Amino acid sequence: MKWVLIKKMYSEIKNLPTIQETLKKNKVKINKALGQNFLFDLNLTDKIVKQSKPLASTIIEIGSGPGSLTRSILKNKSAIVFAIDKDIQSEKMLSELKMIYKDRLNIIIDDALHYPIWNLGKAPRQLIANLPYNVGTKMLITWLRYIQNFDLLTLMFQKEVADRIVAKPGSKNYGRLSILTNWLTESSKLFDIPSEAFIPKPKVKSSVIQLKPLKKPLYDVSFESLEKITHLAFSQKRKMLKTSLKEINGEKILEDLNISPNLRPENLSVIDFCKIAKKINSI
Numbered sequence: 001m002k003w004v005l006i007k008k009m010y011s012e013i014k015n016l017p018t019i020q021e022t023l024k025k026n027k028v029k030i031n032k033a034l035g036q037n038f039l040f041d042l043n044l045t046d047k048i049v050k051q052s053k054p055l056a057s058t059i060i061e062i063g064s065g066p067g068s069l070t071r072s073i074l075k076n077k078s079a080i081v082f083a084i085d086k087d088i089q090s091e092k093m094l095s096e097l098k099m100i101y102k103d104r105l106n107i108i109i110d111d112a113l114h115y116p117i118w119n120l121g122k123a124p125r126q127l128i129a130n131l132p133y134n135v136g137t138k139m140l141i142t143w144l145r146y147i148q149n150f151d152l153l154t155l156m157f158q159k160e161v162a163d164r165i166v167a168k169p170g171s172k173n174y175g176r177l178s179i180l181t182n183w184l185t186e187s188s189k190l191f192d193i194p195s196e197a198f199i200p201k202p203k204v205k206s207s208v209i210q211l212k213p214l215k216k217p218l219y220d221v222s223f224e225s226l227e228k229i230t231h232l233a234f235s236q237k238r239k240m241l242k243t244s245l246k247e248i249n250g251e252k253i254l255e256d257l258n259i260s261p262n263l264r265p266e267n268l269s270v271i272d273f274c275k276i277a278k279k280i281n282s283i
Contacts, residue, residue: 016096022066023199026092030200034087035132037198037206038065039156044197045072048208051190052128052154055079058121062112062129062139066093069130074101082120084108113139118149125149130156133202137161137177145223147184153211159192162207174266175237176230183218183226183270185211219274225281230273233265240264245276253279 017025019040030036039045049055049072057080064070064083073081074097081104083094091107098105108115113135117127127150131139136157143153157165166187167173181187193206229245236244242251242261254261257275259268268276 016071016100019066019068020199022093022096026066026089028066028089028093031087033134034063035134035136036063036065036087037130037133037200037202039068039130039193039197040066040199041197042068042072044193045069046075047191048128048154048156049073049076051208051210052126052152056124056126056151058082058123058125060084060117060120060125060127060129062117062127063132064090064094064107065130067097069128070094070097070105073128074104080104080106080121082106082108082117084110084112084115084117086111113142118143118146123149124151126151127153127155129154130206133158133161133204140165140177141180141227144180144184147211147213150213152213153185154190154208155211156193156206156208158202159205159207162189162209165209165211169269170266172266175234176227179230179270179273180223180227181211183274185213187211219271219278221274221278222281225277226274229277229280230265233268233273237265241268248280250276 019038045068048069055076055078057078059073059079059081061070061073061081061083064085070081070083073079083105088109091109094105094107098107163173164175164177165181166189167178188210190208190210193208195202195205233241233244240262241254241264244265251261253276257279259272
């Protein structure tokens with residue numbers, strides 16, 4: 001009996017409509033305000049999931065849309081998937097997957113930007129998502145505050161944003177986002193995805209990155225103080241630190257820490273910024 005059910009399930013999976021057919025069948029209206037660009041190439045979604053293995057028992061997907069990435073995740077038998085999408089059309093687009101996978105697929109219609117995804121399911125948790133271009137950065141900064149609730153994050157961003165996240169000191173892309181991310185995680189870029197792989201076709205390339213949470217932050221400092229000092233420093237990126245940090249008497253603080261006030265913010269390491277933030281916080 002069990003074999004018959006398994007055979008039936010694989011038959012249903014094989015007969016699923018393509019992503020393009022799913023969009024057409026459900027008369028889906030693309031919502032630009034939600035930053036919707038649906039990845040339809042299942043070879044690419046399979047590649048994303050393969051790079052995320054071994055999968056945790058709880059997988060959280062953001063912006064599931066017609067379910068291309070959802071399908072690739074669910075192929076892995078053990079994963080329980082929480083698919084979150086703000087678009088009410090998503091529930092209809094995922095209905096056939098829900099019929100096949102039943103309790104392994106949990107559909108949540110809500111705004112992931114404000115939803116406590118770090119509490120979903122049971123640990124260990126992984127986050128695998130093609131993030132909306134317009135709010136991806138805000139989402140990441142929120143999740144970094146709860147980073148210890150995740151084992152691994154495999155995320156797709158606009159290429160420009162992805163390059164900023166994984167940037168190293170001294171590079172043109174290095175900034176506030178790089179510092180906050182690499183203070184708490186080990187970041188790496190996996191691969192780029194061309195705009196032709198999406199419906200509708202975006203004007204930019206996308207990139208898949210991976211974040212592995214560190215067992216503990218690189219330096220003992222509060223999130224709020226590091227966020228504040230990096231915002232201040234990079235709001236005048238081309239200025240020397242003594243200028244961008246002038247309002248907080250930065251030149252004296254930098255000298256106390258043996259950091260040249262004539263440096264520009266992109267020349268400092270993550271730990272340098274942590275030291276500055278901790279010093280200012282103590283004052």
